Amino acid sequence: MKAVRYNGVQNMKLVEIDKPQAGPGEVLVRVIYCGICGTDIHAYRSEGILSPGTIPGHESVGIVEEVGEGVTCVKAGDRVAVGPPGDCGHCYSCNTGHPNTCAHAFPNTLGIGPGTQGAYAEYILSRFPQNELFLIPEGMELEQAVLFDLVGVGFHAVRRSQLRLGDIAVVFGCGSVGLSVVQSAKLAGARQVIAFDMKPACLERALTAGADLALEPTAENLQMTKEKYLSHEGGAHVCFEAAGNVHALYGCIDLCMPNGQIMSIGSDPNPAQIRTAALGPMEYDLKFSFTYTKEEIHQLFEMICSGKFRTDIFTICKAPLEKAEQMIIDQIQGRLDVARVLLAPEGC
Ligand SMILES: [Zn+2]
Ligand SMILES: [Zn+2]
Numbered sequence: 180m181k182a183v184r185y186n187g188v189q190n191m192k193l194v195e196i197d198k199p200q201a202g203p204g205e206v207l208v209r210v211i212y213c214g215i216c217g218t219d220i221h222a223y224r225s226e227g228i229l230s231p232g233t234i235p236g237h238e239s240v241g242i243v244e245e246v247g248e249g250v251t252c253v254k255a256g257d258r259v260a261v262g263p264p265g266d267c268g269h270c271y272s273c274n275t276g277h278p279n280t281c282a283h284a285f286p287n288t289l290g291i292g293p294g295t296q297g298a299y300a301e302y303i304l305s306r307f308p309q310n311e312l313f314l315i316p317e318g319m320e321l322e323q324a325v326l327f328d329l330v331g332v333g334f335h336a337v338r339r340s341q342l343r344l345g346d347i348a349v350v351f352g353c354g355s356v357g358l359s360v361v362q363s364a365k366l367a368g369a370r371q372v373i374a375f376d377m378k379p380a381c382l383e384r385a386l387t388a389g390a391d392l393a394l395e396p397t398a399e400n401l402q403m404t405k406e407k408y409l410s411h412e413g414g415a416h417v418c419f420e421a422a423g424n425v426h427a428l429y430g431c432i433d434l435c436m437p438n439g440q441i442m443s444i445g446s447d448p449n450p451a452q453i454r455t456a457a458l459g460p461m462e463y464d465l466k467f468s469f470t471y472t473k474e475e476i477h478q479l480f481e482m483i484c485s486g487k488f489r490t491d492i493f494t495i496c497k498a499p500l501e502k503a504e505q506m507i508i509d510q511i512q513g514r515l516d517v518a519r520v521l522l523a524p525e526g527c
Pocket of ligand 2: 270
C-alpha cells in the first residue's frame with residue numbers, strides 16, 4: 180500500500196509498504212481522510228519531534244476494514260475516527276481520569292511514537308482499538324469528524340479552566356486552537372470573548388466563531404481593551420494563550436484580573452520570563468492544558484452532530500497522499516492558509 184514516510188527534517192517521501200493485517204484484538208481501518216496537524220508541520224522543519232522511519236498521521240477517519248479475533252468495540256464497515264490520546268490505560272494518570280497526561284501516551288500514539296505507522300497511508304492498524312477508535316455518530320460528516328484533534332485541544336482547555344457563566348475571556352491566538360477556545364468559551368457562558376491575533380483573516384474567523392471583539396495585539400489595543408472593557412473587574416476572568424509564543428503569555432498576564440486565571444495552551448520551546456514579585460500579589464492562577472480526553476471527543480461529536488458546535492469556521496482543503504510534503508511546505512511558506520489539509524489516500 181501507499182504511505183508517506185518521514186525520513187528526517189525536510190524529508191518526506193511516498194513509499195510502498197506492506198498492508199498491515201488485523202491480528203487478535205486489532206482493527207484495520209481504511210483511511211478516508213488524515214489531517215496534517217501542526218505537530219506534523221513542526222516535525223517536518225525541526226529535529227527531535229518525529230523519529231526517521233515514522234509514518235506520520237495521528238488524526239484520521241476511515242472505515243473499519245477488518246477486525247481481529249476478540250474485538251467487540253467496532254465491526255467491519257463502521258465509520259471511525261482514529262487518533263490520540265494514545266494513553267496506556269494503566270498508569271496513575273490514566274487511572275485517575277487524566278489520560279491526556281499519560282507519560283506513555285506520546286510513544287504509543289500512532290503517527291507520533293517512534294517507528295509507528297500513522298495514517299499518512301491507505302490503511303492504519305489499531306492495536307488498542309478500545310483506546311484509539313471513536314465511532315462517528317450517524318449524521319456527522321467524515322470531514323467534520325476528522326477535525327477532532329484540532330477542535331479537541333481548545334475544548335479541553337476551556338473545560339479545564341474555571342471560566343463561569345458571565346465571565347470575560349480573552350484569547351490570544353486565533354488559529355485553529357484559538358478559534359475552538361473562542362467558540363467553547365462562548366458556549367460555556369462567557370459574557371464577552373475578546374480575541375487577539377496579528378492576521379486580519381484570523382480576526383475575521385474569530386468573529387465568526389463568536390468573539391465579541393477581535394483585535395490586533397498592539398500596545399494601544401491592549402490599553403484600550405483594559406480601559407473600555409476590563410475596567411470594572413480590573414481585567415479578564417480567564418486569559419487563554421493559544422498562540423504558542425511568550426508574548427501572548429505576557430499579553431495574558433497583562434489583561435488578567437487579580438485572582439484571575441491564565442490558561443497556557445500553546446507550546447513554545449523558548450523560556451518565558453516571569454517576575455513573581457509582580458505576579459504574586461495578584462494571586463493569578465497559571466494553568467497548563469494539553470490535548471484532550473476520549474470523553475471530550477465523545478462530547479464534541481455529540482455537540483457537532485446536534486449543531487451546537489460549529490465546524491464550518493475551520494477551513495479545509497483536500498489533497499492526495501502524493502502531495503503530503505508539498506502541502507506541508509506550502510503551509511510553512513504561507514502559500515496555503517487553511518485550518519486543515521486533509522490527505523485523502525483514495526483521492527479527493
Ligand atoms: Zn494533532
Ligand atoms: Zn497511562
